Amino acid sequence: MAQVLPIRLYGDPVLKKKALPVQDFSSIPELAENMLETMFEARGVGLAAPQVGISQRLFVAAEYLEDEEEEGPEADLKSRVKELYVMVNPVITYRSGQQSITEGCLSLPGLYAEGARRDLQVRVEYQDEKGQQKTLEAEGYLAVVIQHEIDHLDGILFFQRMPPAERQKFLDEHREDLAEFQRQAKAFLREEAARLGQAR
Numbered sequence: 438m439a440q441v442l443p444i445r446l447y448g449d450p451v452l453k454k455k456a457l458p459v460q461d462f463s464s465i466p467e468l469a470e471n472m473l474e475t476m477f478e479a480r481g482v483g484l485a486a487p488q489v490g491i492s493q494r495l496f497v498a499a500e501y502l503e504d505e506e507e508e509g510p511e512a513d514l515k516s517r518v519k520e521l522y523v524m525v526n527p528v529i530t531y532r533s534g535q536q537s538i539t540e541g542c543l544s545l546p547g548l549y550a551e552g553a554r555r556d557l558q559v560r561v562e563y564q565d566e567k568g569q570q571k572t573l574e575a576e577g578y579l580a581v582v583i584q585h586e587i588d589h590l591d592g593i594l595f596f597q598r599m600p601p602a603e604r605q606k607f608l609d610e611h612r613e614d615l616a617e618f619q620r621q622a623k624a625f626l627r628e629e630a631a632r633l634g635q636a637r
């Protein structure tokens with residue numbers, strides 16, 4: 438049974454770290470299952486390992502079918518999955534064109550903004566959860582998701598891909614939300630440290 442993991446919020450230092458390549462795949466299938474479950478629960482399109490506190494180079498992502506009718510908050514996202522991706526040690530080996538679409542991030546819940554500069558098309562080489570080498574060519578929305586998630590592996594959040602003026606506007610507009618995320622991130626780390634201390 439897959440497990441829903443706590444999602445790390447903006448302000449957690451793990452989101453700023455450059456994640457390490459995965460070398461041992463023995464725990465990756467289970468981690469990927471848990472990350473997918475966490476992503477569905479949070480109704481996301483992608484989730485990178487640092488967002489669940491694991492500084493390793495992998496992410497999960499999903500493409501969904503269009504919802505035909507108005508869905509309630511309980512509507513099961515899994516029933517709309519068109520394609521799931523688990524990408525370990527992903528590297529973009531080709532990029533072309535430019536685009537900018539509205540992006541959000543599960544580590545900055547509720548905040549959305551357009552303006553991050555993204556490539557329109559990418560080719561990504563990666564390993565699947567078992568270590569098999571794969572290649573995917575993506576464009577449009579999926580290409581943005583892949584770039585957003587790979588950025589997480591390098592400690593970069595989407596607003597950092599905006600030109601300086603737009604980035605500043607985003608930070609100013611969401612100052613209170615960002616401060617609240619930072620408070621919650623610190624509280625989570627304190628609780629976690631206390632839990633680990635007790636377990637010892």
Ligand SMILES: [Zn+2]
Pocket residue numbers: 541542543544585589
């Ligand atoms: Zn994100």
